Amino acid sequence: DTAVSQTPKYLVTQMGNDKSIKCEQNLGHDTMYWYKQDSKKFLKIMFSYNNKELIINETVPNRFSPKSPDKAHLNLHINSLELGDSAVYFCASSPWTREGQETQYFGPGTRLLVL
Amino acid sequence: RKEVEQDPGPFNVPEGATVAFNCTYSNSASQSFFWYRQDCRKEPKLLMSVYSSGNEDGRFTAQLNRASQYISLLIRDSKLSDSATYLCVANKAAGNKLTFGGGTRVLVKP
Numbered sequence: 001d002t003a004v005s006q007t008p009k010y011l012v013t014q015m016g017n018d019k020s021i022k023c024e025q026n027l028g029h030d031t032m033y034w035y036k037q038d039s040k041k042f043l044k045i046m047f048s049y050n051n052k053e054l055i056i057n058e059t060v061p062n063r064f065s066p067k068s069p070d071k072a073h074l075n076l077h078i079n080s081l082e083l084g085d086s087a088v089y090f091c092a093s094s095p096w097t098r099e100g101q102e103t104q105y106f107g108p109g110t111r112l113l114v115l
Numbered sequence: 116r117k118e119v120e121q122d123p124g125p126f127n128v129p130e131g132a133t134v135a136f137n138c139t140y141s142n143s144a145s146q147s148f149f150w151y152r153q154d155c156r157k158e159p160k161l162l163m164s165v166y167s168s169g170n171e172d173g174r175f176t177a178q179l180n181r182a183s184q185y186i187s188l189l190i191r192d193s194k195l196s197d198s199a200t201y202l203c204v205a206n207k208a209a210g211n212k213l214t215f216g217g218g219t220r221v222l223v224k225p
Contacts, residue, residue: 043159043202043215056212090158103149104213106158 003027004107006091012113013081021110023091028097032053032074033104037088050096063065064111072107081114088112118142119205119216126194128223135189136219138203145205145214148179148186153200153218162188162201193223 004025013019025032033056034046048056049068063079074091091107121138128134140148148165163170165177165186176189176222186205203216 013215040217042217045212045214048212103161103164106160108158 003111004088004091004093004105006107006110008110009108010111010113013115014115015081015083017078017081019081019112020075021089021091022073022075022113023107024073025091025093025105025107026072027093027105029093029105030071031094032068032071033092033094034074034076035090035092035106037090037109039087043090047074047076081112083114086112086114118119118214119203119218121201121216121219123134123217124125124220124222126161126219126221127189128190128197128221130192130193130223130225131217133189133191134193134221134223135187137185137187138216139183139185140205140214141184142205142207142214143184144207147206149204149206149213150175150186150188151202151204151215153202155199158205159215167192190221193221195223195225197221198223 007022031050033048035043037043047066048062052068063075068074088109088111090109092104094102094104119140150162151159152162153159163172165179169178174191179188200218200220202218205214
């Protein structure tokens, strides 16, 4: 059984389009995350939700809007796609602790290419 | 300056040899540290947490030096399957916000 799953795995689209990436986890975790890994391989956090509540919101253009319908799902909607949005987007989940020492489990990634 | 910095490598390692590499972190508020492993075109996976006293997991040994703000990973008896990118990760106490280094690429060759 896949612990953290993302769809789609690959997404090729034109500049200016709007697209969504879906993420689901079946680990029973309270917290979910979106990360972006650029061409230089740096992995940066974008958002984090704990029990459907936004707790981390890094400096991300407001064209990116996360939505958490329940604690097992965290979707990412991107409006007006730009060339610089091309990257691999990883979803992750973890149990919640104040100390932040819990392992994060990553999904397989969504490779987004904006043409 | 990046919050977490690593030598990108690659470190070319003969099979069976030992390899060690460090990562430095700039935020003294960082509380917990990890090494994640990422294979080519795959997701990162936790390799091991790093404890203040140092810790070992099989062939892997991690050390933390808070005074100098660096973390190290040592791999003994390298296997071909150890070829991967090793990501150094720091976490501040609040919010489970992981800060990743750019990764150190290790290539183990026969």
